[in-house]
Amino acid sequence: MAKFRNNGRLTDTQTGILLVIPGLAVFIAVILYPFISAIAMSFTDRSLLNPNSSFVGLDNYIKVFSDPYFFQTVWTTIIFVVFATLIPFTLGLIWAIVLNQGFRGSEFLRGVTLVNWIIPGTAIGFLWSWIFNGQYGILNGLLSALGIIDENISFLGQPASALICVIIARSWQMLPWYMAFLLGGLQGVPVERIEAARIDGANNLQVFRYIVIPGMRQIFFLVLILGAIGNLQHFDIPWTMTEGGPARATTTLSIEVYRTAFKNWKLGQAATVGTVWAVLLLLFSVVYLKQVRESD
Amino acid sequence: MRKVLAIALISLLSLSLFAAGAGESQNASAESGSTSIVWAGWSGEEEATRDIFQRMRTGYEEQSGNTVQWVGWTWADTAQQLLIRLQGGEQLDIAQTDIGIFNTVAQTGALADLNEIFGREWLEENFAPSTLAVGQIDGKQLGLPWSMAAITMVYNPQILERAGWSEVPSTIEEFEQCMADIAALGEGIIPYGVSTKDDTAAGDLMPWLWTFGTTVFNEDGSVNLGPEAVDTINWYKDLLAKGYIQMDIGRGDARQLFAQGMMAFYDDAVLAKGQAVSAGVDPAEVVNVCSAMPRPVLNAGDESQSTMWGHMLVIFDSSQYKDSAADFAKYLLSDDVALEYFEQNGMPPVTNSAANTEEVLNDEYLKGFIDATATAKLDETARMTNASEIKTIIVEELQRTLLGQTTAEECVENMRTRLNAAI
Amino acid sequence: MFQKTLAFRIFFIFSLILIGCFVFLPLLWMINTALKPADKTFTLYFFAGELTLENIIGILTDKTIMTYLKNSLIVSFLSSFMATLVSSFAAYSFSKFRYRGRKAIMGAFMMSQAFPQAILLLAIYLMMQRFHLLGSYWSLLISYIVFTLPVGTWTLKGYFDGISNSLIESAKIDGAGNFRIMTRIVFPMAVPGMISIAIYGFVWSWNDLLYAMTLVTDPARRTLAPGLVMTYLGEASTNWAAMMSASIVAAIPVTVIFVFLQRYFITGLTSGAVKE
Numbered sequence: 001m002a003k004f005r006n007n008g009r010l011t012d013t014q015t016g017i018l019l020v021i022p023g024l025a026v027f028i029a030v031i032l033y034p035f036i037s038a039i040a041m042s043f044t045d046r047s048l049l050n051p052n053s054s055f056v057g058l059d060n061y062i063k064v065f066s067d068p069y070f071f072q073t074v075w076t077t078i079i080f081v082v083f084a085t086l087i088p089f090t091l092g093l094i095w096a097i098v099l100n101q102g103f104r105g106s107e108f109l110r111g112v113t114l115v116n117w118i119i120p121g122t123a124i125g126f127l128w129s130w131i132f133n134g135q136y137g138i139l140n141g142l143l144s145a146l147g148i149i150d151e152n153i154s155f156l157g158q159p160a161s162a163l164i165c166v167i168i169a170r171s172w173q174m175l176p177w178y179m180a181f182l183l184g185g186l187q188g189v190p191v192e193r194i195e196a197a198r199i200d201g202a203n204n205l206q207v208f209r210y211i212v213i214p215g216m217r218q219i220f221f222l223v224l225i226l227g228a229i230g231n232l233q234h235f236d237i238p239w240t241m242t243e244g245g246p247a248r249a250t251t252t253l254s255i256e257v258y259r260t261a262f263k264n265w266k267l268g269q270a271a272t273v274g275t276v277w278a279v280l281l282l283l284f285s286v287v288y289l290k291q292v293r294e295s296d
Numbered sequence: 297m298r299k300v301l302a303i304a305l306i307s308l309l310s311l312s313l314f315a316a317g318a319g320e321s322q323n324a325s326a327e328s329g330s331t332s333i334v335w336a337g338w339s340g341e342e343e344a345t346r347d348i349f350q351r352m353r354t355g356y357e358e359q360s361g362n363t364v365q366w367v368g369w370t371w372a373d374t375a376q377q378l379l380i381r382l383q384g385g386e387q388l389d390i391a392q393t394d395i396g397i398f399n400t401v402a403q404t405g406a407l408a409d410l411n412e413i414f415g416r417e418w419l420e421e422n423f424a425p426s427t428l429a430v431g432q433i434d435g436k437q438l439g440l441p442w443s444m445a446a447i448t449m450v451y452n453p454q455i456l457e458r459a460g461w462s463e464v465p466s467t468i469e470e471f472e473q474c475m476a477d478i479a480a481l482g483e484g485i486i487p488y489g490v491s492t493k494d495d496t497a498a499g500d501l502m503p504w505l506w507t508f509g510t511t512v513f514n515e516d517g518s519v520n521l522g523p524e525a526v527d528t529i530n531w532y533k534d535l536l537a538k539g540y541i542q543m544d545i546g547r548g549d550a551r552q553l554f555a556q557g558m559m560a561f562y563d564d565a566v567l568a569k570g571q572a573v574s575a576g577v578d579p580a581e582v583v584n585v586c587s588a589m590p591r592p593v594l595n596a597g598d599e600s601q602s603t604m605w606g607h608m609l610v611i612f613d614s615s616q617y618k619d620s621a622a623d624f625a626k627y628l629l630s631d632d633v634a635l636e637y638f639e640q641n642g643m644p645p646v647t648n649s650a651a652n653t654e655e656v657l658n659d660e661y662l663k664g665f666i667d668a669t670a671t672a673k674l675d676e677t678a679r680m681t682n683a684s685e686i687k688t689i690i691v692e693e694l695q696r697t698l699l700g701q702t703t704a705e706e707c708v709e710n711m712r713t714r715l716n717a718a719i
Numbered sequence: 720m721f722q723k724t725l726a727f728r729i730f731f732i733f734s735l736i737l738i739g740c741f742v743f744l745p746l747l748w749m750i751n752t753a754l755k756p757a758d759k760t761f762t763l764y765f766f767a768g769e770l771t772l773e774n775i776i777g778i779l780t781d782k783t784i785m786t787y788l789k790n791s792l793i794v795s796f797l798s799s800f801m802a803t804l805v806s807s808f809a810a811y812s813f814s815k816f817r818y819r820g821r822k823a824i825m826g827a828f829m830m831s832q833a834f835p836q837a838i839l840l841l842a843i844y845l846m847m848q849r850f851h852l853l854g855s856y857w858s859l860l861i862s863y864i865v866f867t868l869p870v871g872t873w874t875l876k877g878y879f880d881g882i883s884n885s886l887i888e889s890a891k892i893d894g895a896g897n898f899r900i901m902t903r904i905v906f907p908m909a910v911p912g913m914i915s916i917a918i919y920g921f922v923w924s925w926n927d928l929l930y931a932m933t934l935v936t937d938p939a940r941r942t943l944a945p946g947l948v949m950t951y952l953g954e955a956s957t958n959w960a961a962m963m964s965a966s967i968v969a970a971i972p973v974t975v976i977f978v979f980l981q982r983y984f985i986t987g988l989t990s991g992a993v994k995e
Contacts, residue, residue, distance in 0.1 A: 010897065012816055012817075012897065013816060013817070013818045015812075015816060015897040015898075016812045016815070016816025016817070016818050016821075017812070017816075017818055018812075019808040019809065019811055019812035019816070019901075020808065020809045020812040020813070020821075020824065022805050022808060022809075023805045023806065023808065023809035023828075023868055023872065024809070024824060026805070026861060026864055026865050026868070027827070027828065027831070027865060027868060029846070029861075030843060030846070030861055030862060030865040031831040031839065031865050032827065032831065033842065033846070034838075034839040034841075034842030034843055034846070035831055035834055035839065037842050038834065038838045038839060038842065041838075048376070048379040048380070048383065048841075049379065049400070049403050049404045049681060050404065051383050091738055091741070094734045094738060095734070095738050095742070097720075097721070097734075098731060098734050098735050098738070100720065101721075101731065107978070108978060110978075111974055111977045111978030111979075112743075112974060112978070113742055114918070114974065114977050115746060115970050115974050116742060116745075116746065117922055118922055118925055118926070118969075118970050118973050118974070119749075119966045119967075119970055120925075120926055120928070120943065120944040120947060120948070120966060121926055121928065121944075122928065122944070122947070122948050122952070122962075123749075123947065123962050123963065123966040126957070126959060126962060126963075127745055127748070127749060127963070128745070130959070131745065131748070133544075133549070134542060134543070134544050135486060135542065135545075135549070135553055135558065136552070136553065136556065136558065136761050136763075138748060138763065141763040154542065154543050154544050156544045157492075157542070157543030157544035158543070158699070159699065162544075172741065172742070172745060175738075175741075175742060176742075177919070177922075180915060180918060181874075181915055184911045184912065184914075184915055186720070187911065188881075188911070189720070191720075194720060198722075203722075203724075204721045204722055204724060204726070204727050207720070207721065208721075212720070218877050218880075218881075219877065222873060222874055222877055225873075226870050226873070226874075229832050229833055232833065233832075233833075233835065233836060235837070236928060242493070242544075243493065243494045243546075245493055245494070245691070245692070245695055246492075246493070246543060246544065246695040246699060247692055247695040247696045247699055247701065248692055253835070254835055254837070257835040257837050257838060258835075258837045259684075259688065261837055261838060262373075262376040262837065263376075263684040263685070263688070264682055264684050264685040264688075265379065265400070265681075265682075267838070267841065270835075270837070270838055271838050273835075274834055274835040274838045277833070277834075277835065278830065278833055278834050281830070281833040282830065285826075285829060285830070285833075338949070338953075338954060339954070341938075341949035341950060342949070342950065342951075342953040342954070343950050343951060343953070343958060343961070344953060344955070344956065345953075346783075346950070366938075367936040368936070368938075368949060369932055369936075369945075369949060370932075370945075370948055370949050370952055371953065371954035372952075373932060377932065377933060380840075380841060380844055380933060383841065383844075383845070384844055384845055384848045384853075385848075386848065386853065394954075548957055551955075551956060551957075552761070552957070556761050567954065567955035568955070569955075570953065570955030570956040571955060571956035571957070573956075574757070574956045574958055575757065575758060575760070576756075576757045576758030
């Protein structure tokens with residue numbers, strides 16, 4: 001058999017391809033086909049109300065870009081994604097450093113921290129909308145019991161604070177995830193290099209700056225990218241807490257897509273928003289990949 | 297590692313066999329002699345109604361020999377899930393809908409004309425014309441009324457009593473005075489929980505627009521929003537400034553606060569009592585803390601405004617078992633079943649025979665809702681394909697104004713511009 | 720890793736308390752709510768007041784909820800396991816082999832993760848229907864594997880990239896085949912990464928609402944997230960206490976597994992590395 005060499009073994013290339021086949025197969029079947037059909041759908045007036053649709057050219061794109069609120073939505077999305085990624089990332093890193101100290105009970109805390117993340121998103125949305133509720137909210141109750149406020153604050157009723165509240169709730173949900181990944185990264189930092197640096201007289205900050213951060217660079221990148229993408233997709237917490245309001249203040253792209261597709265039934269237009277967002281991301285990831293390549 | 301892999305593969309294989317086998321057994325049961333119909337909706341999933349829906353199914357199965365397979369989602373997702381299921385062509389025979397869901401599904405053209413299935417005569421014999429009209433679109437009877445009453449205002453008699461009101465306010469002037477008295481109690485009670493969040497904010501605004509003397513749309517479907525719309529919005533702003541209404545209140549929040557005795561008035565349908573009951577109030581005592589009233593009017597003598605609320609049963613045109621589905625619908629509407637549903641969950645029966653029984657007529661809690669039904673109108677978006685989009689526009693512009701970003705005049709103009717673009 | 724200087728101690732205590740409060744206080748509030756009687760749900764007391772096990776027992780004796788929990792455990796475990804396996808293969812392939820189309824596939828994996836999943840739903844529903852998978856665990860398993868795959872592949876590729884080629888080369892010289900190298904040398908070194916992915920995949924399946932609600936309508940195979948929402952988030956009322964209780968009850972078995980897994984694998988990893 002000509003295909004086989006190396007004493008009947010597969011060649012490296014063959015092995016490589018064989019290994020990627022299972023993943024690629026499900027990927028093509030379940031994602032790629034729907035993905036391409038969704039892009040095609042963005043040029044039609046496809047609606048959930050009617051299985052038949054017709055080609056409408058760029059109509060949906062014109063509609064999306066001429067919507068006076070579209071850029072506000074993009075901006076809200078950027079704010080949400082940036083802060084809902086950086087806040088839990090920073091807190092997760094600190095939390096990972098704390099738990100990596102190996103004090104008594106730290107292993108238990110590591111496990112228990114993950115609980116936040118396994119509570120269904122809808123329940124988290126309810127929990128935090130209760131905490132921030134302007135009438136019977138826990139935070140208002142606490143603040144007035146401590147005498148800090150006289151009158152309840154409507155946290156979710158004001159545009160700026162509503163967005164902050166949603167970001168906090170999302171950070172609470174995702175902190176364990178960042179913690180878990182970063183803890184793995186911390187444990188991968190070579191101990192010998194730290195010890196060597198210590199001998200050279202490096203202090204904690206220098207060790208962190210010159211050894212830990214470079215050692216974890218790759219995992220930082222990965223976690224931030226995955227976290228950002230997850231936030232871009234994220235939907236259930238803001239939907240449960242505010243349904244995108246007040247006055248669109250918490251309407252991110254994924255809320256807009258959900259509303260367009262599953263409340264207004266306009267699949268074609270929802271696919272357009274999705275395609276625009278995929279293109280934006282493509283630009284973003286080209287920049288990212290270029291940077292990764294340069295650093296290699 | 298190799299062992300782990302082997303175990304994994306074996307478990308995968310066995311699971312796949314299991315999953316495949318389970319799928320087949322399900323198909324097999326559908327093919328046996330008697331018919332098996334699929335009933336979709338949401339109440340069969342909710343804790344408060346899960347058991348009675350189960351009893352409805354088994355009751356019918358025992359009586360007819362057919363089987364009823366339940367498919368359910370949350371109330372909020374039912375419209376979307378029905379549409380997805382319809383696009384896929386999975387079996388779907390009969391469904392529970394509310395007025396909004398009914399409208400959405402009817403727009404797809406997937407519903408059967410019940411005049412043909414039940415016969416016009418049977419329908420007219422058993423239902424009042426106004427009730428039937430809710431399920432009629434373009435001369436076709438697409439929805440079969442199941443439970444109907446109005447969405448009107450609900451109040452807490454105990455709070456009003458404390459504020460010195462033994463009777464409910466009947467004009468807006470009295471209403472404002474009543475809210476002032478409630479605020480003056482200093483108990484931290486929110487006088488009026490009109491919705492300022494989510495789709496329900498649009499639903500609550502409409503009857504107030506009607507009360508002030510305008511509508512969102514004209515008869516011909518063009519945008520109306522007369523000068524009274526500005527008055528209505530300004531009135532909302534005034535109530536907000538005085539603290540009588542609040543931001544970030546949706547129907548769920550209002551029910552929650554009302555059940556806690558922290559709210560005096562809000563707008564709701566007959567199922568308002570559900571939250572009070574789940575908060576621990578005895579169902580027989582609900583009327584003491586939760587009563588329906590006519591919406592206050594602008595000038596004494598005006599007609600009080602309210603919107604229609606209801607659950608309907610629909611049968612799908614694609615169903616192969618329309619007769620069984622109709623049979624099942626008749627079973628659900630039969631007096632015994634309908635009255636048990638009323639007794640257990642307070643759902644008002646709609647057939648002439650069940651609605652006129654003593655226990656329904658004498659129900660103190662239900663009375664206010666039924667009284668309002670006589671003059672209740674359909675939500676203005678109830679027949680539109682893009683109802684949710686229209687409501688979103690109304691709510692967003694209303695919120696902008698209440699937040700002080702725009703004036704009432706700008707609010708109405710922005711609504712007009714965006715609504716014109718959307719219709 | 721860090722010397723216990725005064726500054727570090729202050730940082731440590733400060734972070735422990737602040738982040739600890741942020742993470743655990745809301746969680747304790749949930750437990751607190753689960754333990755309150757129904758008519759006291761919204762009375763703002765924190766453990767100091769009337770407490771009852773009624774809600775918790777109600778959940779534990781509710782057969783429907785327990786079925787949802789069982790289904791969630793089955794689906795989450797299997798999908799997490801399969802996703803980790805498939806991602807490991809693909810990641811190893813991307814990391815250590817060179818062939819045409821490799822970069823394109825990698826890019827496609829990543830991009831797919833970025834497209835709004837709500838839009839893919841309809842197409843996936845129709846596909847599952849065509850293959851008669853609707854209502855079976857498989858419809859969920861397959862979707863969850865695919866949604867974990869991109870993250871899994873990229874993460875594990877990072878781990879595999881860190882394993883030096885010389886190690887693999889020397890194993891080859893010793894006569895080990897590609898699969899032997901993969902299962903005996905490379906995979907054991909990436910166990911922490913695999914655990915992360917397994918947990919990621921697990922939680923993804925555990926929390927998914929939209930796909931689970933759409934693809935599985937048979938209550939006998941329904942998972943917990945849609946089950947809870949359908950049961951307690953009603954048309955007329957929301958049962959907060961039950962929702963919180965159920966979320967907490969459901970979180971307990973998973974937490975126990977996580978705590979256990981972590982200890983087991985971290986020790987397993989260090990001892991394994993020394994032996995190799």
